[in-house]
Amino acid sequence: MTSKILRVQQSFSKACHTYDEHADIQRQAAKQLMEQLPENPSSILDVGCGTGILTQLLISTYPEALTTALDMSSNMIQMSKTKTDPHPVTYVKSTIESFKSNIAFDLVVSNATFHWVSDLDTLLRKCFDMLSPDGTMAFSFFGPQTYRELSHVLSTYYGETAVTSSASFLDSQQVLHSLRLLFKHANIHLVEVRKSFPSFFSFLNNMRRTGTNGISPPKGLWTPDTLIKLESLYLRFYRDILVTYQIYYCTGIK
Helix, strand or coil: CCHHHHHHHHHHHHCCCCHHHHCHHHHHHHHHHHCCCCCCCCEEEEECCCCCHHHHHHHHHCCCCEEEEEECCHHHHHHHHHHHCCCCCEEEECCCCCCCCCCCEEEEEEECCHHHCCCHHHHHHHHHHHEEEEEEEEEEEECCCCCHHHHHHHHHHHHHHCEEHHHHCCCHHHHHHHHHCCCCEEEEEEEEEEEEECCHHHHHHHHHHCCCCCEECCCCCCCHHHHHHHHHHHHHHHCCEEEEEEEEEEEEEC
16 A cells, blocks of 8 residues: 555545535535436446445345445444445445455446546556446545635645645546547546635635545644635735636546
8 A cells, every 4th residue: 555545545534524524525526427428327336435325326226236345444444334224234444456356247347536646557457457347436535626616725825835736637538548548438527616615714624524634734834823824815816715616527438
């Protein structure tokens, strides 16, 4: 496990008990992702199931399907089980790279996870290989313009010394190119969601409570005085604590 993946695992494990309360954007993404899925898959793999937001939708929509849910955080898996019990979901604590299965899946699906992956091509190949013939892969991920207002505020205040985590997320053309190398049919479309927060602190708290750790700050970024100044700058630019989430929905047919 790479140091980046380990940090992601630790962050989400820590946020497992607060995630659902603050994950309205991720919940919205999961509902929209469901609209991209095929009818009646007999076997499903949910990659990065987290607290089970998508898993719960999957078993409700496809109650007869054999569903496997994968996550690298045992804390997240335990939270997901509380949503899906007594439905017989098979849970596996593993990364997708290490996961092995004796069956092929009609559907491999993932919600708001793949933007954290360092090597998308390897991940897509692994998912492709686990699909049955004519199987479908579908996933949502956050694009690099997520938190763009925050990026603007931080770059104005600090220059280039503060960056958001989304700065390293892949853009749609990179992902579409990777999909087309493998899948006979590939599609991607963008939805941008904007959300207002009552304060700059509540926005930062939302990121922390969902485990996203959205900023690599310079030393001393979170002093009370600095938070006040950053909020003032945010309001000067946008008249609100407005946050954009750039969400891509991707499908590929084997």
